[in-house]
Amino acid sequence: MQLKSFTNWIPPLWRVEYKLKFALSHVGLFDKKAVYTGLKHVFDDDIFIVSYPKSGNTWVRFIIANLISDRDTVSFRNINNYVPDIYLYKDYLNTMKQRPRFIKTHDAGYEFYPKFIYIYRDGRDVAISYYHYLTGRGEFNGTLKEFLNSKPSWGAVGWxxxxSRAIDYAKSHSDQVLLVKYEDLLNNTVKNVKRIADFCQLNVSIENINFAINKSEFHRLKKIEKQYGSEFNHSKNTFFRSGNSGQWKEMFSEEDIQQYLSIADNTLRQLGYLD
Incomplete structure (x- = not known):
């Protein structure tokens, strides 16, 4: 069970109630999926958008939103109308009429999601993006090396x-999971957006797919963010920074590289990031 990782997101006063309900779900008194996610109900057609932070989750959210938005302008002001963040919009999700619901999460409770899209990215680029994100928000103040050596959940261990747990889960639940490699989405966008649309059973034309891709290009998202505001209105830091792959090659020292590989070599190799 993924109890430990999820309870980190729960305010301390709620944890006892949560753990009690989760325990009682084993004897059928509560629905495990609903208890775990904190939602009133988890429907069979719910589709969760899952990733480790800074791996492309928000990009995929914008792509899906632009596929289903009837061509309205999608920005951080209204993205949660289409693909709500489970941590911030539970009340909205509990009253949401849209079906299927598309739900953004970073939590690795794979067995509790009826269907989910899992986005993964080279962990070394993830570390660079996460570092810039947290320093920009004032949640970390230090060098990249200090960042990589700080919380295990921020570096190679967490990623x-x-x-690896998502990949292993997908092997035995292929009809439940769509794996999306960030770099493939970047380099062959049409093919992979079509995969996403097909998995979500969205009846969309190639014209609509191209529209969603166009509206979700990084330079457009940065422009929209500047015009309509960022994810966090109090922050001067922009959410969309670069989106390029291979940035770690310019920022990792040789020591950083070897340290990262000492932990994540097998996972990077399994995903094709190492020869």
Whole structure:
């Protein structure tokens, strides 16, 4: 069970109630999926958008939103109308009429999601993106090397565990999971957006797919963010920074590289990031 990782997101006063309900779900008094996610109900057609942080989750959210938005402008002001963040919009999700619901999460409770899209990215690029994100928000103040050596959940340990568990789960639940490699989405966008649309059973034309891709290009998302506001209105930091792959090659020292590989070599190799 993934109890430990999820309870980190729960306020302390709620944890006793949560753990009690989760325990009682084993004897059928509560629905495990609903208790775990904190939602009133988890429907069979719910589709969760899952990733380790800074792996492309928000990009995929914008792509899906642009596929289903009837061509309205999608920004951080209204993205949660289409693909709500489970941590911030539980009340909205509990009253949401849209079906299927598309739900953003970073939590690795794979067995509790009826269907989910899992986005993964080279962990070394993830570390660079996460570092810039947290320093920009004032949640970390230090060098990249200090960042990589700080919380295990921020570096190779957290990334490798999150991703490898998702890949292993997908092997025995292929009809339940769509794996999306960030770099493939970047380099062959049309093919992979079509995969996403097909998995979500969205009856969309190639014209609509191209529209969603166009509206979700990084330079457009950065422009929209500047015009309509960022994810966190109090922050001067922009959410969309670069989106490129291979940035770690310019920022990792040789020592950083070897340290990262000492932890995540097998996972990077399994995913094709190492020869």
């Amino acid at each position: 490798s565990s999150h991703v």
